[in-house]
Amino acid sequence: MTNHENFKTLDERKESIICNSKFENRNIKCDTNSVSGAVSQRACVYCGARVVLNPITDAYHIVHGPIGCASYTWDIRGSLSSGEEVYRNSFSTDLREQDIIFGGEKKLSNAIDEIVNRYNPKLIFVYATCVVGVIGDDIEAVCKRAQEKYGIEIIPVQSSGFAGNKKSGYKAGCNAILNLISRYPKHKKEFGINYLGDFNLAGEIWIIKNYLKKIGVPIITKLTGDSSFEEITKATKASLNIVQCAGSMVYLAKQLEKKYGIPYIKVSFVGIEDTINSLRNIAKQLGNKEVIDNVEKFISVQKKKFEKELSYYKKRLYGKSAAIYVGGGFKAISLIKQFKELGMKTVMVGTQTGSQDEYDLIKSLTDEGTVILDDANPTELEMFIKEKGADVLVGGVKERPLAYKLGIAFFDHNHERKHPLSGFEGAINFAKELDITVNSPVWEYVKKEGEKDVKKKFYKFEYESV
Amino acid sequence: MLELTPKEISKRKALTINPAKTCQPIGAMYAALGIHKCLPHSHGSQGCCSYHRMHLTRHYRDPIMASTSSFTEGAAVFGGKPNLQTAIKNVFNIYKPDVIAINTTCLSETIGDDIPSIIQSTDIPEGKYVIHANTPSYVGSHITGFSNMVKAMVSYFSEKEENVLTKKVNIIPGFVEPSDMREIKRIAKIMGLDIIMFPDTSGVLDTPNTGKFIMYPDGGTTVEELKATGMSRATIALGKFASEQAAYELEKKCNVTPYVLKSPVGIKATDELIMKMASLTGKEIPYELEEERGQLVDLMIDxxxxxxxxxxxxxxxxxxxxxxxxxxxxxxxxxxxxxxxxxxxxxxxxxxxxxxxxxxxxxxxxxxxxxxxxxxxxxxxxxxxxxxxxxxxxxxxxxxxxxxxxxxxxxxxxxxxxxxxxxxxxxxxxxxxxxxxxxxxxxxxxxxxxxxxx
Missing domain, CATH: 3.40.50.1980 (Nitrogenase molybdenum iron protein domain)
Structure with missing residues (x-):
């Protein structure tokens, strides 16, 4: 924070902000709880668990708690399905005062009955919310009893909101998946991979699935985008796990390695450079000569196909600067690389849940002067966006209006994105959407700070036309 | 997805599917945003505050500011008092609102945090205010939360001075859009009725783009106005569910006559509001509104x-x-x-x-x-x-x-x-x-x- 003495920030926050400089040897403070009273952009354990599990398309997701937790997560994630659509409905026990007093176990048990009697579910997840953790409902026991009664999989998810942060929620979600997998015998290994940490936002998994098909690598289980109960129970067949969203799913990959001997690699299909590296790495790990050849052929075809289109956007975006504020560190890293590919510079990078090694990598990838911050609040974001003169902010729902109010472009890299951003096609979409927002004529009408009167231009126009 | 919905209706007593409501705190947060220079504060886990801000952001497409006590396991076991005290200190220190409006959550309600006593035991800077509403998520809905926070505005602020009665009339607009609040103010102005509207999110959540992010825009009911509600001659509460509690509280506390009307959506409900306003001003209804009504009737017939x-x-x-x-x-x-x-x-x-x-x-x-x-x-x-x-x-x-x-x-x-x-x-x-x-x-x-x- 050495350069920003004028900026008043909470003392507790100072260690969570660094400026990339050769003179700065301090590590960023991260992976801690938010300060009480901060306007934090972070979410809770339950939110993390929902992110991980909700995309499982044929599962019945029962949110055990008062209605809010179910309402706010009803079909907001943008994970697409090629089959079942059950997961897009909202199921809740809608706990009321008397349930809080007398306990909610009976209601939960009835809710499960009502689902089973009405439909033919194979898999039900039961999410614990804050209040359930406090009143002491034993959701494990309720799930176990119902499971014995009906002979279907009913899996408790320990996601009480206060029991950690969003990251702990990812872990709770991964534990639920492990729980499910462990209920089936270990399969014989096959040639094929599991794809972890892609939630099929805007259909991204389908792009990658298609690539893998072209290089001759079958996907056994997708976790969890466009996935299903059957698919998940086959996960132990895989000979390799590849992990896209490391923040949410590396834990699962590690557990699968430990328990079932499936090795894993981290991949990223965000941006052309990362996509190419990831495909090569997958081929290398599988050690299959044919796949290695296929990858090279595939890459050269794709590169040719997309390079021309990308160069159009590169010209339009060259020299612009970007500010990043996203959930995980891994995504931020991919974005920095992608901006580099487009000839843009990254002037601010923040994440909600980045880890120390991710921040180290961010520091090594960015230029001198780039501000790096963990668990930022809107005031800090505003301050650095202005100071660094960013042309575009990459973020999620809550950051969008902030960017717009400041009169700068915004790019949604969260679950509200409408176009897939993975692979070569995704890189084009990324550039195209950036172009749309950065070079939109609407910004001409915004008064920029320091500009005395935006109306001047229009008065001038009026005079001329008179 | 809705192939899931079977035609045959069987009775459900435990399961809610595809809800038509959400929980109290978000309503309280929305109401609190209608106080000038107020930062809503969510006393619970981080997720609550995050979800509420996200949901409100999607609806209003404007920045929604609110802070959170950021509960952890410790707070859930030992109570959230230290979190709230730190939060109050930090919020006044860095975000500098005039008012912090605390809403509780199912978590803080269940562990039994006593918010008034926590507020009392916390140093609050001169000229600043901390108010609270109990908004357990397992009672009522977001509308109940809105109602509770509006009622809290009365309990904390409304004052009655002996023998002082202003010409003002309070209007509680209910859980409606900033555009609606603006419209109700416009109608009152045409009617020549001097009003205090609370809460009032116009000028807060419908702000123009100025190239600047303004944490506390010009809109919102000021603390002075809220205090003065106790000396108004009447309260018009629009919407039984969202507004009547506050109106009755004002009657109880400051003896201000309450009139509970429907939310003025549609011709009849608007007529009722305007008639009530006319009875309070004792004046004719201005032609401007007659004209608007006439246009509406004309269109209805057309x-x-x-x-x-x-x-x-x-x-x-x-x-x-x-x-x-x-x-x-x-x-x-x-x-x-x-x-x-x-x-x-x-x-x-x-x-x-x-x-x-x-x-x-x-x-x-x-x-x-x-x-x-x-x-x-x-x-x-x-x-x-x-x-x-x-x-x-x-x-x-x-x-x-x-x-x-x-x-x-x-x-x-x-x-x-x-x-x-x-x-x-x-x-x-x-x-x-x-x-x-x-x-x-x-x-x-x-x-x-x-x-x-x-």
Missing amino acids: IHQHYSGKKVAIFGDPDITISMTEFAISLGMKPIYVITGTPGKDFDDIVTKMLEDAGIEGKVKSAGDLFELHQWIKNEPVDLLIGNTYGKYISKAENIPLVRVGFPILDRVGHTYLPTVGYKGAIRIIEKISSALLDKFDRECADEDFELVM
């Missing part, structure tokens, strides 16, 4: 064939749904299904009476959900849906046009700028209803039925 006899399902928050049902009846439509997610027998009674008086056989339900509404529609379809964005699933599955009114609207714009209350708002609703029905007809009719003039 195209009454378009919607007459059409069956409609209306869902959403109780106050707006009640008024919307009344308006639909005025237009000659048949609201055969009317539901709200908010619990409250009053809703069933009021709407059932409306339908009975109009000779319409319909189903009415409070504490209902959209799954059940969908089932009803599968059994007997309607021509039109009126409600919030969540109706779009039913709309798509059954090919029924949806007119978006209420909260939340997550997929369309305009609601924050264009009102649905008052005569102007009624004209806007008619335009929407008419366009929705005719657009569908034009799109789907046989070529020989396709007409230029309609």
Whole structure:
């Protein structure tokens, strides 16, 4: 924070902000709880668990708690399905005062009955919310009893909101998946991979699935985008796990390695450079000569196909600067690389849940002067966006209006994105959407700070036309 | 996705599917944003605050600021007092609001944090205020939360000085859009009624783009105004569910006469508001409003064939749904299904009476959900849906046009700028209803039925 003495920030926050400089040897403070009273952009354990599990398309997701937790997560994630659509409905026990007093176990048990009697579910997840953790409902026991009664999989998810942060929620979600997998015998290994940490936002998994098909690598289980109960129970067949969203799913990959001997690699299909590296790495790990050849052929075809289109956007975006504020560190890293590919510079990078090694990598990838911050609040974001003169902010729902109010472009890299951003096609979409927002004529009408009167231009126009 | 909804209705007592409500704290947060220079504070886990801000951001498309106590396991076991004390200190120190409005959550309510005593034991800077509302998520709905926070404004601020009675009238607008609050103020101004509106999110959540991020925009009811509500000569509470509690509290505390009216959506409810205002000013209703009303009536007559006899399902928050049902009846439509997610027998009674008086056989339900509404529609379809964005699933599955009114609207714009209350708002609703029905007809009719003039 050495350069920003004028900026008043909470003392507790100072260690969570660094400026990339050769003179700065301090590590960023991260992976801690938010300060009480901060306007934090972070979410809770339950939110993390929902992110991980909700995309499982044929599962019945029962949110055990008062209605809010179910309402706010009803079909907001943008994970697409090629089959079942059950997961897009909202199921809740809608706990009321008397349930809080007398306990909610009976209601939960009835809710499960009502689902089973009405439909033919194979898999039900039961999410614990804050209040359930406090009143002491034993959701494990309720799930176990119902499971014995009906002979279907009913899996408790320990996601009480206060029991950690969003990251702990990812872990709770991964534990639920492990729980499910462990209920089936270990399969014989096959040639094929599991794809972890892609939630099929805007259909991204389908792009990658298609690539893998072209290089001759079958996907056994997708976790969890466009996935299903059957698919998940086959996960132990895989000979390799590849992990896209490391923040949410590396834990699962590690557990699968430990328990079932499936090795894993981290991949990223965000941006052309990362996509190419990831495909090569997958081929290398599988050690299959044919796949290695296929990858090279595939890459050269794709590169040719997309390079021309990308160069159009590169010209339009060259020299612009970007500010990043996203959930995980891994995504931020991919974005920095992608901006580099487009000839843009990254002037601010923040994440909600980045880890120390991710921040180290961010520091090594960015230029001198780039501000790096963990668990930022809107005031800090505003301050650095202005100071660094960013042309575009990459973020999620809550950051969008902030960017717009400041009169700068915004790019949604969260679950509200409408176009897939993975692979070569995704890189084009990324550039195209950036172009749309950065070079939109609407910004001409915004008064920029320091500009005395935006109306001047229009008065001038009026005079001329008179 | 809605293939999941079976036609046969079986009784459910434990499971809610596709809710038509959400929880108290978000309503409290919205109400608190209607106080000038107020930062809402969520006393609970981080997720609550994050979800509420996200949801409000999607609806209002403006930055939503609120802080959180950031509960961890320690707080859940030992209580949230230290979190709240630190939060108050930090918030005044860095975000500098005039008022912190604390809402509780299911978590802090269940562990039993005593908010008033925590506030009392915390140093609050001179000239600053901390208020609170108990908003357990397991009671009522977001509307209850709104109501509780508005009531808290009265409990904390409203003052009565001996023998002081101002000419002012308080108006509690209910859980409506900033555009609606603006419209109600405009109407009051035309009527020559000097009002204090609280809460008032106009100028807070419908701010113009200035190239600057302003944490506390100019809008919102000021603390001085809130204090002065105790010396007003009357309170008009718009909407029983969202507003009457605060009005009654004002009566109890400061002896201000309460008048509880419907949310002024549609011609009848607007008439009632304007008549009440006229009785308080003792003056004639200005021509400007006569003209607006006349235009509305003219439009209702011009195209009454378009919607007459059409069956409609209306869902959403109780106050707006009640008024919307009344308006639909005025237009000659048949609201055969009317539901709200908010619990409250009053809703069933009021709407059932409306339908009975109009000779319409319909189903009415409070504490209902959209799954059940969908089932009803599968059994007997309607021509039109009126409600919030969540109706779009039913709309798509059954090919029924949806007119978006209420909260939340997550997929369309305009609601924050264009009102649905008052005569102007009624004209806007008619335009929407008419366009929705005719657009569908034009799109789907046989070529020989396709007409230029309609």
